[in-house]
Amino acid sequence: MQEHDMTFVRAEMINAQTAPVSERGVLRWLRTNLLSTPLDIVLTVIGVLLVIAFVPPLLNWAFIDAQWTGPDRSVCATIAQGGVQPEGWSGACWAFVNSKFEQFMYGRYSFDERWRVNLVAAIFVLLFIPLLMPNAPYKALNAVLFFFGVPVIAFFLLVGGYFGLPYVPTQQWGGLLVTLVISFVGIAVSLPMGIVLALGRRSKMPIVKMVCVVFIEIVRGVPLVTVLFMASVMLPLFLPAGMTFDRLLRALVGVALFASAYMAEVIRGGLQAIPKGQYEGADSLGLGYWQKMILIVLPQALKLVIPGIVNTFIGLFKDTSLVYIIGMFDLLGIVRQNFSDATWASPQTPMSGLIFAGFVFWIFCFGMSRYSIYMERRLDTGHSR
């Protein structure tokens, strides 16, 4: 065995070199993210194949071969189906959505009165956007106007019958209008009512506590479908002849009560997560019950349960579709109802209509979800000690 008799000591620093090709840039990203293990490689290949298999036909169907305008079903049907398209054609029938668009938005709301819906929508947006922006001034005034002014204005404008505005019966309402009215009322009622119920359930007063527990458990235990069904099929039989409750009102009451019960449980979760020290601290400062709750406990509790609250809102928004049971037609209901219009019946119509309805629902739900994430981040101050 020969010993090394030379030693090598580098006298100066070596120049920094760029990382090997496989360790930087796109290649590195590909290697670590897509191809790092055999399993990853297999999954990546499958994924790429799926994308190739589904995305081009989908884009083709939804955009390139789609029909955007047309008078009736003939533009969305092949010659064999009684239309004008060549054999083997398959594309979205946006012409159906296009020609029914107003109906999807307003339902059967009288033509000449639709400006009233637009006006309400404009007022709503004008007051709602500053309310969402944390930096906008006059928050208190804005909130009062939004939560107390808008419902009153909306009622008089939408229903009519006063100030020379013609009466528009709620049977004629439909589409997105009904979806938004029900979910706005549901959300606006359920949050305060949910807070009250949650506080009541944790109250030390036995009667208050019992009433709240019974309400929450009964409402949570019965499906909304059942309640709406009872309200539309059974209730009219017990009322005196000719006396009927407005269908929209039945839906509003049902949805608001349900959302409140769910909301109460979400908020109770937040209340229980607040450490006992906070309650005792507030007591030791000499605060009364309401001061303690409003100043100390609720701000922290509500912040904690923002995801749960928004979850309930989104669920409520989508639950509005259940009003089809009482013969009202929200966005999804009116889209489905229009499938029965023989002038538009074609193999492509149902899919196109449902995708449109799904897209509109998604826009609203995604908007709510993003805003809640933004608020969570903004309010996330307490735990960074």
Add this chain to the structure above:
Amino acid sequence: MKNLVKLLVGAGVLAAASSVASAATLDDVKSRGTLRCGVNTGLAGFASPNNQGQWTGFDVDLCRAVAAAVLGDPDKVNYTPTNATERFTALQSGEIDLLARNTTWTLSRDTKLGFNFAGVNYYDGQGFMINAKNLEGITSALQLSGASVCVQGGTTTELNLADYFRANNMEYNPVVFQALEEVNAAYESGRCDVYTTDQSGLYSIRLQLAAPDDHVVLPEIISKEPLGPAVRQGDDQWLDIVKWTLNAMIIAEELGITQANVEEMANTSTNPEVRRILGKEEGSTLGADLGLPNDWVVNIIKGVGNYGEVFERNIGSGSPLKIARGLNALWSKGGIMYAPPIR
């Protein structure tokens, strides 16, 4: 629990029936200025919204005809879309004045539910549709032994199907779905050979198939489904009005009175029958006896047209459905549409 619900419903029906029975629907409609009509929540050709969102269809036109007869204006109708269960409550509770929602006239509905049917505006029946390309040579439902049949669950359709195959000693394989859309999809994808539902429905479903010309509706009709308008029991005057509105439309077709020529015929016709119906005979009180103006038939025909016109416009050759008149042709033309005389 079930019994309790039954009891409650029963009590409710009784209460509703007894309290509503005496009310004069005609006066209510007149003082309200609109007719409240229960229609389907959406059935191609019978009740569906058009591009402007207005209700159109075969049943809708009956509502419009009654409104024209009573109020002189076919547009004075408030439509209440009702589903299969809700329709009966809506009528019993007085939420609607008239139910024109492709409802089959049966004895139990006439008696137990406390309704009166004012006639038949469409003779329907359960039929079969097959894909003729896959099942070549089949021209009759009696050749369908061993077939798998797509059918909507929980309907009389399902029961009729079982009866028919058993009565003819044939085997079949039911493929049952709850929603109509699912049945359509299953039939389209070839999960079953045969689709069965009411014949009028088969024609509208055919429009949504990828290759409608490959599918044929077999000639057999295996059940009687006379569809007609219903009103509450106990108001004979109102029943008469609806009944004779329908009859007047049928008679107008017999006599060749159409939407286009009704004014002219009213003024110039010398045919005593035409003059009598259109209220032009001296001293005739036919309309007044019903509690209507004497030119009630003129209003109906001007508003919606005669029975034939309504049929062709909504479900017949003038519509995408292209349903043949069949049983619904006039008695003089091979059908069974027959109205007692107006005199």
